[in-house]
Amino acid sequence: MLIWxxxxxxxxVPLTFAATSEYLAWRDPVYIVAGxxxxxxxxxxxxxxxxxxxxxxxxxxxxxxxxxxxxxxVLVAAVVIHVVGLWITSPPDIVDAxxxxxxxxxxxxxxxxxxxxxxxxLLAAFRRRLSLRAWRIGHTGLVIVVVLGGAxxxxxxxxxxxxxxxxxxxxxxxxxxxxxxxxxxxxxxxxVLGKK
Amino acid sequence: MSDxxxxxxxxxxxxxxxxxxxxxxxxxxxxxxxLAATPSMRGGANNYMPGxxxxxxxxGGGFWMSGTVRRAGDxxxxxxxxxxxxxxxxxxxERDWHSHGATLTDASGAFRLEMPQIVPALGQAHAxxxxxxxxxxxVFLRPLLSSPKDTSLEAHxxxxxx
Numbered sequence: 135m136l137i138w139x140x141x142x143x144x145x146x147v148p149l150t151f152a153a154t155s156e157y158l159a160w161r162d163p164v165y166i167v168a169g170x171x172x173x174x175x176x177x178x179x180x181x182x183x184x185x186x187x188x189x190x191x192x193x194x195x196x197x198x199x200x201x202x203x204x205x206x207x208v209l210v211a212a213v214v215i216h217v218v219g220l221w222i223t224s225p226p227d228i229v230d231a232x233x234x235x236x237x238x239x240x241x242x243x244x245x246x247x248x249x250x251x252x253x254x255x256l257l258a259a260f261r262r263r264l265s266l267r268a269w270r271i272g273h274t275g276l277v278i279v280v281v282l283g284g285a286x287x288x289x290x291x292x293x294x295x296x297x298x299x300x301x302x303x304x305x306x307x308x309x310x311x312x313x314x315x316x317x318x319x320x321x322x323x324x325x326v327l328g329k330k
Numbered sequence: 331m332s333d334x335x336x337x338x339x340x341x342x343x344x345x346x347x348x349x350x351x352x353x354x355x356x357x358x359x360x361x362x363x364x365l366a367a368t369p370s371m372r373g374g375a376n377n378y379m380p381g382x383x384x385x386x387x388x389x390g391g392g393f394w395m396s397g398t399v400r401r402a403g404d405x406x407x408x409x410x411x412x413x414x415x416x417x418x419x420x421x422x423x424e425r426d427w428h429s430h431g432a433t434l435t436d437a438s439g440a441f442r443l444e445m446p447q448i449v450p451a452l453g454q455a456h457a458x459x460x461x462x463x464x465x466x467x468x469v470f471l472r473p474l475l476s477s478p479k480d481t482s483l484e485a486h487x488x489x490x491x492x
Contacts, residue, residue: 160420160449220452224424226376227452237372237472238453291453292478 137191141184144306145177148299155294168219169294175212176288176300178205179281180307183314203258210255213248240290247283250276270322274315281311367402367467367490374470377424378460382414388431388445389421394482395457396442399435401466402490407439413487414460415443418451424458450478459485467492 152173158166185202188195221228231241254276261269285304288295395415399408416430423429433443448455455475462468466489473485 157449160418162423165423224377224452227373230373230376235372240453292450292455293453 135191137189141181141190144180144303148295148303149173149177151296151299152294155296157294162223164219165223168216168223171212171215171219172288173295175209175216176284176303176307178209178212179284180303180310181205182209182277183281183307183310187314187317189314206255206258210251213251217248238290240287243283243290244287247280247287250279250283254280270318274318277311278315281307365400365402365405365488368469368471368486368488370468370470371472374458374472375460376458376472377416378414378458378470379416379427379430380462382416382427382430382432384412384433385431385443388415388443389419389428390446391444392481393419393445393447394442395445395459395485396440396482397459397485397487399439399441399461399487399489402488405488407435407437408466408489409435409437409439411435411439411441411461411466411487411489412463413441413443414462415445415457417445417448417457419446419448421446424451447481448475448478448483455480457483457485459487461487461489465492466490 152170161169182202182205184190185193185198185205188198190198193201217228217232227236227238230236231238231245234242234245236242254273257264257269257272257276264272285308288300288304397413399411399413400406401408412432412434414430414432416424418424419429421429431443431445433441435441448457455478456472457475459471459473460469469487469489471485471487473483475483
């Protein structure tokens with residue numbers, strides 16, 4: 135219960151701040167939706183590692199994994215809406231970002247996270263054809279880039295998110311991802327050692 | 331343990347050389363003959379719309395965009411130069427025609443145009459300025475506000491004859 139409350143708090147507080155930002159008054163609906171899709175993606179980056187490891191009470195490993203697989207495409211969709219919405223808002227700025235020639239320092243982190251996320255989704259789609267080892271290393275490596283890139287991207291942006299709640303959300307997403315990667319790696323190592 | 335020994339005259343000579351090197355660094359840019367042209371900034375031309383009209387003020391005002399225009403080389407002020415300005419403000423986005431306006435430099439090469447408050451857009455609070463009249467090479471600038479609460483911003487042009 136405490137975990138669910140904490141998670142709800144970690145997600146609802148930054149969303150509420152973003153939803154009440156004064157900047158919203160000076161944005162078109164498309165821009166508002168695009169910005170929110172980015173905030174939602176950041177929230178999902180915190181949820182995903184918790185689901186993958188079955189750490190949410192009531193969602194043990196198997197149902198957790200099922201939910202993780204369902205949330206994956208939602209996260210991809212959120213990032214697509216984010217990029218397409220911003221492209222409609224200001225095409226030259228997004229073209230610059232995608233071609234890595236943008237003057238804004240956060241763009242390259244966001245673009246790296248986006249491609250890593252797409253690659254991770256592609257890997258998940260072809261998971262059955264991969265060996266367990268290739269899948270683990272590939273997925274783990276890519277999501278580290280997704281979460282770190284996404285967090286740096288968000289922190290460098292001057293937008294609707296409030297700084298402290300944004301930093302909390304990014305920090306929690308990084309810690310959850312690191313913990314999920316570390317524990318799954320430890321389990322895998324122990325399993326291999328046990329077999330030997 | 332080895333002792334490092336400096337003779338007094340070595341120290342004085344080194345100190346003097348250091349001072350000369352340092353001071354000449356201040357003197358060289360001030361020499362007008364060396365004044366280099368301002369390069370365009372990355373992303374400066376984004377959402378540029380040619381031919382924005384010369385206006386008294388963009389929209390309701392409240393924010394002051396100012397700067398100077400000088401000639402590369404001798405650094406002399408350039409009067410009557412048209413500078414175009416646009417930004418995402420409280421009254422519209424960069425892609426709205428009414429967010430664009432232009433002004434002319436005065437006899438001292440200075441320009442100053444009132445516009446609505448700039449608000450952060452696409453992650454940064456910034457403005458766009460251009461010189462695009464053709465007599466000199468075109469320059470697009472994209473200066474940042476140091477804080478989104480700022481109510482003024484400066485941008486300076488040094489133009490290269492085309």
